[in-house]
Amino acid sequence: MSSRLLVTYQLRCTPAEAPARARALAIEQSVEMPPEAIADEALRARVLGRVEAIEPDPQDPALQRAILSLSADTVGDDPVQLLNMLFGNCALQPDVTLVDAQLPESLVEALPGPRFGPAGWRAAIGPSAEGRPLSCTALKPQGLPPDELAQLAYAFARAGIDVIKDDHGIADQAAAPFEKRVSAVQRAVERANREKAAGGDPALAGHRSLYAPHVSGGPERLERQLAMMRDEGVGAVLACPMLIGAGTFTGLLRGRAGVPVMAHPAFAGGRIAPALLLGRLFRLFGADATIFPNWGGRFAFSRGECLAIADAAREPLGRHLPALPVPAGGMRVERCREMLDAFGPDTMLLIGGDLLAAGPAMPARAAAFASALRAARDSGGARAKPASGDPGHPAAA
Amino acid sequence: MSSRLLVTYQLRCTPAEAPARARALAIEQSVEMPPEAIADEALRARVLGRVEAIEPDPQDPALQRAILSLSADTVGDDPVQLLNMLFGNCALQPDVTLVDAQLPESLVEALPGPRFGPAGWRAAIGPSAEGRPLSCTALKPQGLPPDELAQLAYAFARAGIDVIKDDHGIADQAAAPFEKRVSAVQRAVERANREKAAGGDPALAGHRSLYAPHVSGGPERLERQLAMMRDEGVGAVLACPMLIGAGTFTGLLRGRAGVPVMAHPAFAGGRIAPALLLGRLFRLFGADATIFPNWGGRFAFSRGECLAIADAAREPLGRHLPALPVPAGGMRVERCREMLDAFGPDTMLLIGGDLLAAGPAMPARAAAFASALRAARDSGGARAKPASGDPGHPAAA
Numbered sequence: 001m002s003s004r005l006l007v008t009y010q011l012r013c014t015p016a017e018a019p020a021r022a023r024a025l026a027i028e029q030s031v032e033m034p035p036e037a038i039a040d041e042a043l044r045a046r047v048l049g050r051v052e053a054i055e056p057d058p059q060d061p062a063l064q065r066a067i068l069s070l071s072a073d074t075v076g077d078d079p080v081q082l083l084n085m086l087f088g089n090c091a092l093q094p095d096v097t098l099v100d101a102q103l104p105e106s107l108v109e110a111l112p113g114p115r116f117g118p119a120g121w122r123a124a125i126g127p128s129a130e131g132r133p134l135s136c137t138a139l140k141p142q143g144l145p146p147d148e149l150a151q152l153a154y155a156f157a158r159a160g161i162d163v164i165k166d167d168h169g170i171a172d173q174a175a176a177p178f179e180k181r182v183s184a185v186q187r188a189v190e191r192a193n194r195e196k197a198a199g200g201d202p203a204l205a206g207h208r209s210l211y212a213p214h215v216s217g218g219p220e221r222l223e224r225q226l227a228m229m230r231d232e233g234v235g236a237v238l239a240c241p242m243l244i245g246a247g248t249f250t251g252l253l254r255g256r257a258g259v260p261v262m263a264h265p266a267f268a269g270g271r272i273a274p275a276l277l278l279g280r281l282f283r284l285f286g287a288d289a290t291i292f293p294n295w296g297g298r299f300a301f302s303r304g305e306c307l308a309i310a311d312a313a314r315e316p317l318g319r320h321l322p323a324l325p326v327p328a329g330g331m332r333v334e335r336c337r338e339m340l341d342a343f344g345p346d347t348m349l350l351i352g353g354d355l356l357a358a359g360p361a362m363p364a365r366a367a368a369f370a371s372a373l374r375a376a377r378d379s380g381g382a383r384a385k386p387a388s389g390d391p392g393h394p395a396a397a
Numbered sequence: 398m399s400s401r402l403l404v405t406y407q408l409r410c411t412p413a414e415a416p417a418r419a420r421a422l423a424i425e426q427s428v429e430m431p432p433e434a435i436a437d438e439a440l441r442a443r444v445l446g447r448v449e450a451i452e453p454d455p456q457d458p459a460l461q462r463a464i465l466s467l468s469a470d471t472v473g474d475d476p477v478q479l480l481n482m483l484f485g486n487c488a489l490q491p492d493v494t495l496v497d498a499q500l501p502e503s504l505v506e507a508l509p510g511p512r513f514g515p516a517g518w519r520a521a522i523g524p525s526a527e528g529r530p531l532s533c534t535a536l537k538p539q540g541l542p543p544d545e546l547a548q549l550a551y552a553f554a555r556a557g558i559d560v561i562k563d564d565h566g567i568a569d570q571a572a573a574p575f576e577k578r579v580s581a582v583q584r585a586v587e588r589a590n591r592e593k594a595a596g597g598d599p600a601l602a603g604h605r606s607l608y609a610p611h612v613s614g615g616p617e618r619l620e621r622q623l624a625m626m627r628d629e630g631v632g633a634v635l636a637c638p639m640l641i642g643a644g645t646f647t648g649l650l651r652g653r654a655g656v657p658v659m660a661h662p663a664f665a666g667g668r669i670a671p672a673l674l675l676g677r678l679f680r681l682f683g684a685d686a687t688i689f690p691n692w693g694g695r696f697a698f699s700r701g702e703c704l705a706i707a708d709a710a711r712e713p714l715g716r717h718l719p720a721l722p723v724p725a726g727g728m729r730v731e732r733c734r735e736m737l738d739a740f741g742p743d744t745m746l747l748i749g750g751d752l753l754a755a756g757p758a759m760p761a762r763a764a765a766f767a768s769a770l771r772a773a774r775d776s777g778g779a780r781a782k783p784a785s786g787d788p789g790h791p792a793a794a
Contacts, residue, residue, distance in 0.1 A: 028695065031538035032564055033750035038538055047540035047572075073570055074539055078614050080640050081568040084663055088565065088640065091666025092696050141428035141435055142471055143444035168485065169429055171478040173470055175444075217475050218648025219616035243477050243485065245642025251615025266481055269488025270667045298425065299489050353430035 004050075004069040006102040007086060010057060011064045012095040022051045022066035025096060028089050030070060047071055065099065072103075077110035079246035079285050087272060097271040101280075108318040111284040112250060116260040117321030118346050120288060124235055124260060125162050126206045132377030133345045135160075135370050136326060138352035139185065140167035146181040150188035155363045156355075157192030157209035160201075160370035163348065164189060165238045166214035168264045178225050182213045186232045203374060212236035212262050215253070216244060222252050229257070236260045242267040246285050254286020262326065263287035274305050279312025282323070289324040289348055294339065297330030303342075310343050324348045333365060336372045345376060400501055401447075401466040404483060407454060407494040408461045419448045419463035422493060425486050427467060444468055462496065469500075474507035476643035476682050484669060494668040498677075505715040508681040509647060513657040514718030515743050517685060521632055521657060522559050523603045529774030530742045532557075532767050533659075533723060535749035536582065537564035543578040547585035552760045553752075554589030554606035557598075557767035560745065561586060562635045563611035565661045569618065576625055579610045583629045600771060607632035609659050612650070613641060619649050626654070633657045639664040643682050651683020659723065660684035671702050676709025679720070686721040686745055691736065694727030700739075707740050721745045730762060733769045742773060 007029075013021045026049030027035060038044040050069045057063035075082050082103075090096040114120075122129040137156050139149045149170075156164045164185075172178040189211045196204045211234055215225045222244065229237065237257045241249040243266055253261045263282040265274075274292060282290045292309050293299030301309075310325035327339055328350035339349055351369055358365040404426075410418045423446030424432060435441040447466045454460035472479050479500075487493040511517075519526040534553050536546045546567075553561045561582075569575040586608045593601040608631055612622045619641065626634065634654045638646040640663055650658045660679040662671075671689060679687045689706050690696030698706075707722035724736055725747035736746055748766055755762040 024695070030566070031540070032566055033537050034754045037750070037754040037756060039756075040541075043538070043540045047538060071540075073572060074566065076568060076570045078568065078618070080613050080615070080637075081570075084566065084568070084613070084637065084640055087666075088637070088663035091639075091664045092662060092690055092698075094666070094697055140430050141440070141444060143428070143440045143468075144437075167429055169427070169471065169481065171473060171475065171481070173473045173478075175470060216477050216481070216644075218477070218642075218644030218652075219619075220648055221475070221644070222616075240477075240481065240485070242488075243481055243642065243644075245615075245640065245645050247613075247615030247618070247640075248642050248645055251617055255615075265489060266485035267488045267667075269484075269491070270664075293489055298421070300491055301489075353434070357431045357434040359434060359436075 003072045003104050003106065005072060005075070005085070005104060005107070006052065007068050007070055007098070008100040009066050009068065009090070010097040010099050011066055012062065013064055015056060015064060018054045018064040018066065019051070021095070022054055022068065025049070025066065025090060026051050026068050028093075029068065029085060030074060032089065047074060072107050075107060077107070079111065079250045082107070083246055087270070091270055094271075097273070098276065099273050100276055105318060108284065108320070112254050112286045113284055113317070113320030114286060114288045114323050115254060116288045118324050121260050121324060121348070124208065124210055126208045128204070128207045128374070129162060131345065133340055133373045134162040134324065134348040135373045136163040136165060136348050136350040137161050137355055137366065137369075138165050138167045138350070139170065140352060140356065142167055142169045142173065143175045146176050146184040149176060149181055150184040153185045153211060154188040154192050156366050157189045158195065159363050159366035160204050160207055161209055161366055162370070163210050163212055163236060163262075165212040165262060167352070168214055168238065168240060168266050170214055171216040172221065178213070179228055182228060182234060183232055185213070186211050186234050203371070208235070210235035212238040214238045216240070219248060219252065222248065226252060226257055234259065236262065238262045238264055240264045240266040241282055241285060241287070250285045260288040261286060262289045262291060264291050265293070274301060275308035275312045279309040280317070283313050283317070283320065287323050289326050291326040291328050291350060293329030294327035294331055296335070297328075299329045307342065310347070314346060322346065326350050328352070333369045333372065336369065340376050349373065400469045400503065402469060402472070402482070402501060402504070403449065403499040404465050404467055404495070405497040406463050406465065406487070407496050408463055409459065409492040410461055412453060412461060415451045415461040415463065416448070418492070419451055419465065422446070422463065422487060423448050423465045425490070426465065426482060427471060429486065444471060469504050472504060474504070476508065476647045479504070480643055484667070488667055491668075494670070495673065496670050497673055502715060505681065505717070509651050509683045510681055510714070510717030511683060511685045511720050512651060513685045515721050518657050518721060518745070521605065521607055523605045525601070525604045525771070526559060528742065530737055530770045531559040531721065531745040532770045533560040533562060533745050533747040534558050534752055534763065534766075535562050535564045535747070536567065537749060537753065539564055539566045539570065540572050543573045543581040546573060546578055547581040550582045550608060551585040551589050553763050554586045555592065556760050556763035557601050557604055558606055558763055559767070560607050560609055560633060560659070562609040562659060564749070565611055565635065565637060565663050567611055568613040575610070575622055579625060579631060580629055582610070583608050583631050600768070605632070609633035609635040611635045613637070616645060616649065619645065623649060623654055631656065633659065635659045635661055637661045637663040638679055638682060638684070647682045657685040658683060659686045659688060661688050662690070671698060672705035672709045676706040677714070680710050680714070680717065684720050686723050688723040688725050688747060690726030691724035691728055693732070694725075696726045704739065707744070711743060719743065723747050725749070730766045730769065733766065733773075737773050746770065
């Protein structure tokens with residue numbers, strides 16, 4: 001079993017139909033031809049997907065679950081081919097949902113995982129980030145020119161926000177071309193960081209806000225963007241793995257950005273369980289933090305799905321560092337306490353529109369957000385409540 | 398209107414809920430923040446998505462359709478950002494399906510489109526391909542070593558199959574590493590082509606079969622694969638845009654492969670109308686041929702959806718060449734006539750497993766497939782029936 005993936009699919013069919021449907025799926029996701037036409041029996045035994053178990057779906061009697069095993073030989077070591085074998089052709093079969101995948105140790109080891117993890121984020125932000133949840137906000141709306149985005153970033157950084165990311169809709173448009181925008185915003189954040197170091201508020205002494213520009217496009221454009229970021233000394237980066245491609249995310253971002261990487265879930269809306277895709281797989285592909293739409297916002301993920309994403313991002317997984325879960329998607333400062341109680345301190349909270357909607361009071365609201373997260377360390381309250389609900393959970397401790 | 402995209406979404410809500418849902422979607426897919434918090438009115442007017450129309454879904458009273466307009470400024474000229482604006486965040490909202498997108502002329506012009514198109518495929522195959530539908534088959538199963546894949550390819554090429562592609566599950570695995578496989582298969586196909594030129598069958602004189610290896614991975618691996626293909630003189634290439642990323646597909650495949658490009662639909666199973674994604678968008682991203690699961694096979698696309706894909710791949714679209722539609726997914730030789738009647742001669746038929754299932758009779762069955770398509774030119778029957786059902790349709794004529 002150790003060299004096979006154990007993949008759980010949900011099938012929309014009756015219990016009587018399930019064995020044939022599961023077998024057809026095992027063929028589709030492996031040899032993709034009639035098995036009886038494969039003359040080499042050893043090859044067929046090795047490469048053909050196997051139906052390991054079929055059971056009724058615990059939630060819905062109209063659904064069945066099939067556990068298939070797929071040979072790790074069919075994947076090799078590549079994120080793109082992993083997604084292909086897990087959900088390539090059956091993505092086009094609407095009766096199939098990908099629920100879970102347990103990867104063999106060899107494959108877990110072959111994938112890069114996070115380079116920085118929670119400790120790397122905190123080290124980049126400075127000593128004031130130790131032992132507490134992190135704050136993140138977004139520069140928007142797209143359409144603002146570089147100097148106005150820079151003004152926003154400056155205000156956020158002065159307020160003590162840890163990570164200031166581009167809205168994922170901001171790419172390389174005429175209103176704020178990548179080079180001009182990144183240069184202007186990075187300089188504004190550096191100025192705010194110098195001012196915090198020099199002055200006034202002891203709570204923010206030594207606090208370094210990080211800017212995470214959104215990189216997007218094909219490989220040539222991405223390489224130009226990464227080179228430019230390095231030249232400017234940018235401290236983090238944001239990308240959408242499902243838009244740029246998992247192989248590009250791993251190869252260029254995890255491999256060569258040299259700074260902590262945030263993954264954004266845009267375009268990740270197929271029939272794949274969020275905990276698997278946004279939690280385990282994005283982490284294995286190299287995300288140091290993974291953004292997901294938290295419950296109670298503009299999106300439909302349930303509380304259970306969100307906690308499962310956080311667990312998958314932080315649970316023990318071979319040699320790999322955890323990724324920070326980043327609940328987002330219409331969150332408000334008033335929900336910080338509740339979110340920290342649910343997710344624990346190894347979390348980055350992302351609040352964007354709610355800060356900007358404050359208008360002239362935005363700096364005060366951003367400061368309230370940042371200070372709520374500092375208070376979470378000081379109180380120690382959030383620390384006692386890991387996401388899994390298991391106080392002995394090693395990754396959340 | 399000329400600088401805006403007109404995007405049609407299907408919303409699962411009541412007619413009474415539709416205006417608010419559509420407005421929320423217009424915000425989500427543009428500024429992604431409360432519009433009232435955008436101080437600059439001109440920016441808001443330009444960048445904010447607009448609800449242009451709401452109507453009941455023609456098929457299902459539980460669904461509504463909303464037509465939104467999005468500013469072309471938010472897209473720029475990049476395939477990745479186009480997908481982001483069309484379906485980035487709302488991919489995570491299961492009540493939303495992307496039905497259609499009419500792109501402004503400037504954006505249609507900015508995208509590369511096919512480099513070769515149907516005439517390019519036929520020129521590469523030789524004079525015997527003029528005026529007739531093309532045949533395609535697949536090398537499989539994955540797990541076969543390079544020499545056995547090469548033997549299969551040789552037999553297909555001798556039988557007169559036009560395009561011999563890797564199964565999309567074949568990537569760069571240990572059983573048949575890319576370099577060894579591509580070298581062995583390409584040489585086998587070249588040998589068969591030389592033999593056809595030298596000998597016997599006048600129907601195959603001058604017929605050049607093309608090998609289309611499947612390239613997959615991150616940018617570095619893809620660049621190595623493309624360089625190796627060039628060194629070997631490989632005549633076509635296959636990739637999955639939704640797995641490697643649309644920007645990588647456009648930048649590396651359309652931009653630099655130098656041979657006709659086939660797009661495979663693996664992982665393209667989100668809530669996006671197939672005619673839009675596999676037809677219009679893959680074509681605009683640079684596909685010279687687009688594979689899709691035909692009706693009556695192992696997949697769920699309807700006849701109407703398949704004909705709509707073919708129409709989108711071939712209809713007039715700015716300066717762009719058509720892409721060949723490639724119906725596939727469990728097709729059989731006996732269905733050639735029916736498929737050609739439906740899709741017309743500017744089509745590539747892909748039959749894989751049905752040929753391989755013939756076992757020792759595979760070469761004869763492959764020859765029957767190839768000859769059925771040659772007969773379709775000679776009879777002229779298929780030529781009279783373009784996919785759109787409109788005999789005056791310029792692209793299918």
